[in-house]
Amino acid sequence: MTAHLVTNVGELVTWDADRPVMHDAAFVVEGGRISWFGHRRDAPAADTSSDVAGAAVIPGFVDSHTHLVFAGDRSAEFEARMTGEPYAAGGIRTTVAATRAAPDELLAATVARHLAEMRAQGTTTAEIKSGYGLTVLDEARSLAIARGFTDETTFLGAHVVPEGTDAAAYVELVTGPMLEACAPHARWIDVFCEDGAFGEDEARAVLEAGIAAGLLPRVHANQLRHGPGVQLAVELGAAAADHCTYLTDDDVEALAGSGTVAGLLPGVEFSTRQPYPDARRLIDAGVTVSLATDCNPGSSYTSSMPFCIAVAVRDMGMSPREALWSATRGGAASLRRDDVGHLSVGAKADYAVLNAPSYVHLAYRPGVPLVAAVV
Ligand SMILES: [Zn+2]
Secondary structure, eight states: OOEEEEEEEEEEEOOOSSOSEEEEEEEEEETTEEEEEEEGGGOOOOSEEEEOTTOEEEEOEEEOOBOOOOOSOOHHHHHHHHTTOOOOGGGHHHHHHHHHHSOHHHHHHHHHHHHHHHHHTTEEEEOEEOOSOOSHHHHHHHHHHHHTTOSOEEEEEETSOOTTOOHHHHHHHIIIIIHHHHGGGOSEEEEEESTTSBOHHHHHHHHHHHHHTTOEEEEEESSSSOOSHHHHHHHTTOSEEEEOOSOOHHHHHHHHTSSOEEEEOHHHHHHHTOOOOOHHHHHHTTOOEEEOOOBBTTTBOOOOHHHHHHHHHHHSOOOHHHHHHHHHHHHHHHTTOSSSSOOSTTSBOOEEEESSSSTTHHHHSTTSOOEEEEO
16 A cells, blocks of 8 residues: 655644644555654655645545535525525525426536535535425435435435425325435435424424434524424434524533534525524533535525634634534534544545645635645
């Protein structure tokens, strides 16, 4: 096996327990995994090497929440909202119509384009949800397309009740034939638990059916107002309760005592002019927090994890280090992955070289393309 040494790393973020952030560092990659890291002067001999000239190296971002299988454009809706109209979950239906009408090739090309955009900004692992098909056929093909790009695929047939369908009948479909067609292409089951989407009993039925079919649960919870989503996620042992914008003290306490990661998606609040979730409150309570883009054409059309980090630091009470952790290790925890989101020995060698001496620049220089290379 060939060993490749990356040296002259000005700042290396590994998230290793003993040496989470090192200066004047180096690391060795063998067989696609980190086999050694430490001070540059201690670096072992290797077959090949590269010198990053004092740049910072961070783990590739783990974007644990995206909706990349879609067609159509909703910039007019965004403009209307920025001109004073409130965000409502029903906007999803616009994308559903466009997605159903799109051929597979167009949907796949759209996913590929967005993943390339994300990778250029440092993302090396991405979750992708269905949820703009809302028929057995369209949900299954959305997931089959997503599976061509990532193992982290999520069945979100319960995104919204499609127009002209009775809610109870739709839940029957989602938990029956649609789940059966989608489960082979999915790792996760998800539900949008919110007024205007699915209530507590419906959400529970969807998640329990998914679990019975071998999928792991995650939940869209407490985005627009207080609600039962977070408690349900914790009760069912979900890997993630994403959004967490409106939380009671009981919600925070439940998350803190659980294995459920609170996924914060600041692009949504940015793009809908809603109040940001309070990351400080969650972290201080001992909750594991992830940051993700929620990249989708309606409520958060950003693919940039550095943007999310900058907003989280500026407006959600996170330190730059906490925000980077949540965008890497926190995202991995949300996807129950140990092999990504860090660069300690044994991790996949998924990393980003920054055009900066420190990861702090991700928040310090918002909007600047700082990712020089992604491996
Ligand atoms: Zn979402």
